[in-house]
């Protein structure tokens with residue numbers, strides 16, 4: 417038996433680079449729509465995600481219509497106003513200055529939803545953890561996010577949306593869960609660091625602070641394991 421080593425050095429590097437340089441993009445979207453073939457490749461990448469019991473519970477709703485994006489943007493504005501009101505003082509000022517969506521600037525939006533009641537997969541792996549259907553849909557989001565980075569397409573996740581309003585706007589039935597509302601479009605450049613870090617909102621933690629190596633009595637205090 418030989419070890420599988422069918423990625424050459426450049427291919428390995430490319431995978432890690434896409435992971436490291438993927439960013440949540442909220443600004444700088446170019447108005448030119450992404451071609452259908454590229455959108456299709458990104459959706460194929462998403463559709464190749466792992467899923468519990470091979471359930472493939474994700475469903476993709478492509479939103480290009482400006483009128484619909486305007487409605488979703490209104491939903492964002494309302495939720496964002498409430499979010500702003502939940503902070504105080506300097507933090508509130510900081511929040512107010514952070515751009516948190518590109519719904520209108522990005523020429524395509526994509527809503528990834530989950531059909532948790534689908535019988536595909538015959539419940540394998542889901543009896544104990546039914547939430548794994550949603551986790552599977554999130555894996556699809558990440559696949560698309562990474563593939564998009566390699567294609568020079570920015571992706572921004574918007575969760576500052578009241579799901580009921582999103583449901584009625586996109587006519588998503590009750591049994592289907594909206595998982596991710598994404599803004600997609602070409603960009604000229606990707607930031608080196610997360611926007612939230614640049615804005616001074618939060619810092620990335622080092623791996624070692626979230627890692628326990630064969631130690632089960634860690635201190636689970638706020639901010640990491642010690």
Ligand SMILES: Cc1cc2c(cc1C)N(C[C@H](O)[C@H](O)[C@H](O)COP(=O)(O)O)c1[nH]c(=O)[nH]c(=O)c1N2
Nearest residue numbers: 438439440442515516517573574575576610611612
């Ligand atoms: C489930 C979920 C939900 C959201 C996000 C992400 C995820 C995983 N992120 C993006 C988030 O802010 C970003 O990933 C982190 O700040 C790290 O930055 P990079 O993704 O590394 O650029 C995000 N960003 C934003 O501007 N508005 C939003 O509503 C959300 N919502």
